[in-house]
Amino acid sequence: MEWKHPWLPITHETQTDMLKTISREKLEDLFCNIPDEFRLKRDLDLPPSHSEYEVAKRLQYLASINRSADDGRVFLGTGAYPHYIPKIVPALAGRSEFVTSYTSYQPEISQGMLQTLFEYQSMLAEVLQIEVVNSSMYDMATALGEAARMTVRVKKGRTRFLVPGTINTEYFQVLQTYTEPADIQIQKIDYDTKTGLMDLNDLNAQLGDDVAGVYVENPSYLGFIESQVDEINEIVHSAGSLLVAGVDILSLGILRPPGTYGADIVISEGQPLGSPISYGGPLLGIFGCRMDRKLVYQMPGRLVGLTRTEEEPHEQGYVLTLSPREQHIRREKATSNICSNQALAAVTAAVYLSTIGPKGLHELAQTIAYKSNYASRVINEIPGVSSPAIGNSIWREFVVRFSEGSTAYDIHEGLIKNNLHGGQILTGVYPELGESMLFCVTELHDLQTIDVLVETLTEITEGGA
Amino acid sequence: MDKKSVSDKKTRQAKWDEPLLFERSIPGVMAHQVPIAEEKIRKEIGSLDSLIPEAMRRKGYPNLPEVSELQVVRHFTRLSQMNFSVSLGTYPLGSCTMKYNPIINEAVSSHPGFAWLHPNQDVRHAQGALELLWELEHWLAEITGMDAVTLQPAAGAQGEFTGVMVMREYHRCVTEECEQRNEMLIPDAAHGTNPASAAMAGYKVIVIPSSDEGLVDLEALKESAGPNTAGLMLTNPNTIGVFEKDIAEIAGIVHESGGLLYYDGANFNAIMGVVRPGDMGFDVVHLNLHKTMSTPHGGGGPGSGPVGVKKELAEFLPVPRIVKDEDGFFNLDYDFPRSIGKVKGFFGNFGMLVRAYSYIYSLGYQGLKRASEVAVLNANYIAYHVSRIRGFSLPYSQDAPRMHECVISAEKMKEDTGITAMDVAKRLLDFGIHSPTVYFPLIVPEALMIEPTETESRQDLDRLISAFQAISDEAYSNPEHVKGAPKSTALRQLDEYRAAHPKTLTLSWKMYQENKDE
Numbered sequence: 001m002e003w004k005h006p007w008l009p010i011t012h013e014t015q016t017d018m019l020k021t022i023s024r025e026k027l028e029d030l031f032c033n034i035p036d037e038f039r040l041k042r043d044l045d046l047p048p049s050h051s052e053y054e055v056a057k058r059l060q061y062l063a064s065i066n067r068s069a070d071d072g073r074v075f076l077g078t079g080a081y082p083h084y085i086p087k088i089v090p091a092l093a094g095r096s097e098f099v100t101s102y103t104s105y106q107p108e109i110s111q112g113m114l115q116t117l118f119e120y121q122s123m124l125a126e127v128l129q130i131e132v133v134n135s136s137m138y139d140m141a142t143a144l145g146e147a148a149r150m151t152v153r154v155k156k157g158r159t160r161f162l163v164p165g166t167i168n169t170e171y172f173q174v175l176q177t178y179t180e181p182a183d184i185q186i187q188k189i190d191y192d193t194k195t196g197l198m199d200l201n202d203l204n205a206q207l208g209d210d211v212a213g214v215y216v217e218n219p220s221y222l223g224f225i226e227s228q229v230d231e232i233n234e235i236v237h238s239a240g241s242l243l244v245a246g247v248d249i250l251s252l253g254i255l256r257p258p259g260t261y262g263a264d265i266v267i268s269e270g271q272p273l274g275s276p277i278s279y280g281g282p283l284l285g286i287f288g289c290r291m292d293r294k295l296v297y298q299m300p301g302r303l304v305g306l307t308r309t310e311e312e313p314h315e316q317g318y319v320l321t322l323s324p325r326e327q328h329i330r331r332e333k334a335t336s337n338i339c340s341n342q343a344l345a346a347v348t349a350a351v352y353l354s355t356i357g358p359k360g361l362h363e364l365a366q367t368i369a370y371k372s373n374y375a376s377r378v379i380n381e382i383p384g385v386s387s388p389a390i391g392n393s394i395w396r397e398f399v400v401r402f403s404e405g406s407t408a409y410d411i412h413e414g415l416i417k418n419n420l421h422g423g424q425i426l427t428g429v430y431p432e433l434g435e436s437m438l439f440c441v442t443e444l445h446d447l448q449t450i451d452v453l454v455e456t457l458t459e460i461t462e463g464g465a
Numbered sequence: 466m467d468k469k470s471v472s473d474k475k476t477r478q479a480k481w482d483e484p485l486l487f488e489r490s491i492p493g494v495m496a497h498q499v500p501i502a503e504e505k506i507r508k509e510i511g512s513l514d515s516l517i518p519e520a521m522r523r524k525g526y527p528n529l530p531e532v533s534e535l536q537v538v539r540h541f542t543r544l545s546q547m548n549f550s551v552s553l554g555t556y557p558l559g560s561c562t563m564k565y566n567p568i569i570n571e572a573v574s575s576h577p578g579f580a581w582l583h584p585n586q587d588v589r590h591a592q593g594a595l596e597l598l599w600e601l602e603h604w605l606a607e608i609t610g611m612d613a614v615t616l617q618p619a620a621g622a623q624g625e626f627t628g629v630m631v632m633r634e635y636h637r638c639v640t641e642e643c644e645q646r647n648e649m650l651i652p653d654a655a656h657g658t659n660p661a662s663a664a665m666a667g668y669k670v671i672v673i674p675s676s677d678e679g680l681v682d683l684e685a686l687k688e689s690a691g692p693n694t695a696g697l698m699l700t701n702p703n704t705i706g707v708f709e710k711d712i713a714e715i716a717g718i719v720h721e722s723g724g725l726l727y728y729d730g731a732n733f734n735a736i737m738g739v740v741r742p743g744d745m746g747f748d749v750v751h752l753n754l755h756k757t758m759s760t761p762h763g764g765g766g767p768g769s770g771p772v773g774v775k776k777e778l779a780e781f782l783p784v785p786r787i788v789k790d791e792d793g794f795f796n797l798d799y800d801f802p803r804s805i806g807k808v809k810g811f812f813g814n815f816g817m818l819v820r821a822y823s824y825i826y827s828l829g830y831q832g833l834k835r836a837s838e839v840a841v842l843n844a845n846y847i848a849y850h851v852s853r854i855r856g857f858s859l860p861y862s863q864d865a866p867r868m869h870e871c872v873i874s875a876e877k878m879k880e881d882t883g884i885t886a887m888d889v890a891k892r893l894l895d896f897g898i899h900s901p902t903v904y905f906p907l908i909v910p911e912a913l914m915i916e917p918t919e920t921e922s923r924q925d926l927d928r929l930i931s932a933f934q935a936i937s938d939e940a941y942s943n944p945e946h947v948k949g950a951p952k953s954t955a956l957r958q959l960d961e962y963r964a965a966h967p968k969t970l971t972l973s974w975k976m977y978q979e980n981k982d983e
Contacts, residue, residue, distance in 0.1 A: 280811025
């Protein structure tokens with residue numbers, strides 16, 4: 001019997017007929033250019049085909065043995081943040097007209113995607129208070145790598161890039177991979193081990209006419225708010241360097257946007273804008289800059305611009321623009337090799353921001369501020385536990401330090417036994433923080449669960465002492 | 466073939482007068498109620514002013530649209546209707562493999578066990594995800610003939626960067642000729658990402674010209690390959706859709722020079738289960754799961770660009786690697802001191818990897834091979850029939866069969882009638898068919914690169930051919946009619962010059978408002 005599959009509509013009979021019309025005898029003839037010595041003369045060693053029911057069952061099984069974090073009992077952040085996703089967000093962004101389209105190379109027939117991406121660029125520009133945001137990068141980690149390379153292109157001849165000593169460890173690793181082949185030296189700036197704030201003396205000392213850019217994170221990887229942004233802005237620009245700000249997008253409901261403190265380039269992680277954590281991907285790299293042609297022409301990634309139809313009556317429309325920066329035109333002289341980006345995650349972010357609106361963004365940032373500060377405060381009351389162990393003001397994430405015998409690993413194990421998952425273990429990564437974990441609290445963590453967390457931490461630390 | 470089946474009178478794209486959502490905003494209207502903190506928490510914490518240093522407080526709300534839930538639904542539903550997609554019609558965009566994106570794959574990836582799994586959760590909590598990744602790595606290794614695979618790269622171009630960085634690390638650590646081997650050889654017909662990725666990794670790009678047959682020019686390759694060669698990046702089948710039959714010689718030349726051979730997997734849809742890069746002498750390969758393995762393109766992404774390597778190169782792959790111990794327990798292993806490091810946050814575009822797993826599991830070994838066979842059959846069917854239509858031709862290696870795509874030239878049509886490849890592309894839109902890739906590869910004048918894929922039915926293929934026939938008839942009888950296209954799309958041709966001009970450049974609502982005020 002002929003092997004068939006629902007996604008392959010050409011039957012053997014149709015095939016025979018088609019071959020006849022193109023004067024070929026058999027299918028095999030079409031592969032005659034492939035040297036016989038290389039032809040695979042066996043079946044691929046893969047599972048056989050399965051019915052849709054069997055596929056669903058297999059994937060259901062694999063999903064079911066993971067422990068889903070949707071019950072608000074997992075306190076992890078560090079670059080992928082669990083937040084509530086309004087139901088209309090996946091319903092709209094998941095429409096297959098968006099999902100199954102390619103990059104909008106033919107604008108006349110792709111206005112839906114182009115306008116949505118223009119709205120994404122526009123809404124992010126408002127939240128960040130910066131004029132230009134591209135239509136997406138892979139994630140914030142790679143956005144940082146691209147930002148560092150961009151500062152070196154803009155500030156020709158300068159080859160150093162400074163980062164805060166408290167930088168997100170994962171982003172730091174990606175930054176190194178991206179900058180090493182471009183001969184960019186990455187150096188860390190000291191920080192105050194109590195407040196976490198950047199050591200401005202060290203920043204001044206490290207700056208020089210070979211520094212292309214300086215990176216600040218706000219809130220920092222360790223959760224505290226970097227409050228010296230005006231001073232940093234002045235110091236960095238006096239040295240002729242560019243300021244790159246990495247910000248948390250939801251925090252901007254209540255925190256000062258980076259465009260107001262002189263950031264030349266802004267990056268952020270857009271996953272919290274309506275995308276699930278999905279084991280760390282797809283994420284969404286937000287990438288913006290000031291409207292300065294020296295910057296915009298060096299920007300990586302695709303940009304959607306407003307225009308109008310060529311002929312009258314002129315109608316407003318959207319196209320991909322400034323593409324001579326890109327690889328398909330400029331090849332090895334392109335600003336980046338990026339081609340596919342995270343467009344659908346950008347669509348998701350546009351729908352999300354349209355849905356929660358300006359007041360919703362503000363209230364959500366407030367809710368997170370309340371809950372994370374509450375959690376930090378009650379955890380701090382546990383004997384032998386200090387929180388936040390670094391920084392004065394925190395938002396969403398905070399470092400919890402354990403003394404008196406309990407290791408972060410003991411705490412982690414104890415929480416797991418109680419169907420809770422603690423924060424990221426930092427022990428060893430920041431030796432001055434001792435036995436510590438980075439907790440993340442969002443609107444998904446309710447009062448009851450936070451209290452259960454505190455009770456459980458109390459029991460574990462008492463047992464360990 | 467039934468020519469009556471295509472007509473620009475029978476099809477048109479939806480069109481809505483849909484302004485930017487900013488223009489619909491009315492202060493005070495809301496589309497969603499966000500959760501607020503419990504009363505006890507708010508009481509306990511008191512004013513937020515004490516928590517946020519004054520210098521860091523946002524003054525006022527961001528200027529986002531204020532609209533109702535229904536307005537959001539209508540806005541994006543209307544916009545979606547003004548967006549062509551695989552779900553709506555034939556999308557023969559060459560090199561992009563716009564095949565059907567199965568609904569089941571979307572469904573399974575949104576299971577809470579996947580969608581709500583945090584990447585830093587204890588590996589004991591993520592055994593299902595790790596098993597899926599581990600198995601997928603092994604399947605992709607088998608499909609490509611490689612020994613080890615990383616799933617971390619987010620897209621094809623990132624896969625290229627990763628692969629080239631791995632080659633560079635190999636030259637640094639193994640041949641110890643990293644500094645000397647600073648040239649990457651790339652054929653002139655290659656995708657733009659190849660030279661861009663090589664340059665990003667610090668390489669000087671050496672362009673290898675194509676022969677009269679549109680294949681790698683062996684003599685030119687021999688001249689360029691030498692002690693400075695890090696490797697050759699090759700797409701096979703190449704971008705004109707023809708298999709590089711001299712691959713054994715090519716691999717020999719590159720390897721004898723001490724370089725490595727890189728396989729650009731953009732065109733992998735032609736060869737699944739037929740021939741494997743690893744067996745042809747390639748050392749590194751990237752795949753585009755959003756092409757070959759049917760994960761959707763999402764209007765530009767997210768994609769996924771896994772990289773496979775031969776065992777001598779495995780230690781250089783990005784960390785973490787996924788490992789399985791003797792008890793069948795899956796873990797993440799960071800202990801590869803010679804790894805290139807990380808190229809992306811966490812483990813790659815996991816949601817896409819779930820979809821690719823589901824795709825391979827559904828088709829199985831029989832289906833992957835059959836998919837490639839049919840993709841090749843369909844492309845040859847199109848190449849044969851379209852190249853026989855007046856004004857079109859099939860340049861280079863005319864007698865060689867095409868693989869999964871073909872590049873048609875409209876050069877004759879342009880000479881005869883003034884109608885260009887771009888005009889043809891725009892006119893196709895009027896028939897409810899997406900245009901092919903145009904003006905690529907650069908070695909073909911007036912290029913129309915057509916990739917029908919295996920999921921199109923014979924009727925759809927015949928409709929595509931009929932559309933080319935109808936456009937040819939028009940070009941030779943009433944070329945002005947073609948030139949004005951498209952007419953049945955939401956908008957007519959757009960002014961790209963104006964979009965990019967410094968005086969009118971508008972990249973956001975913010976810039977629009979500022980320009981207006983000037």
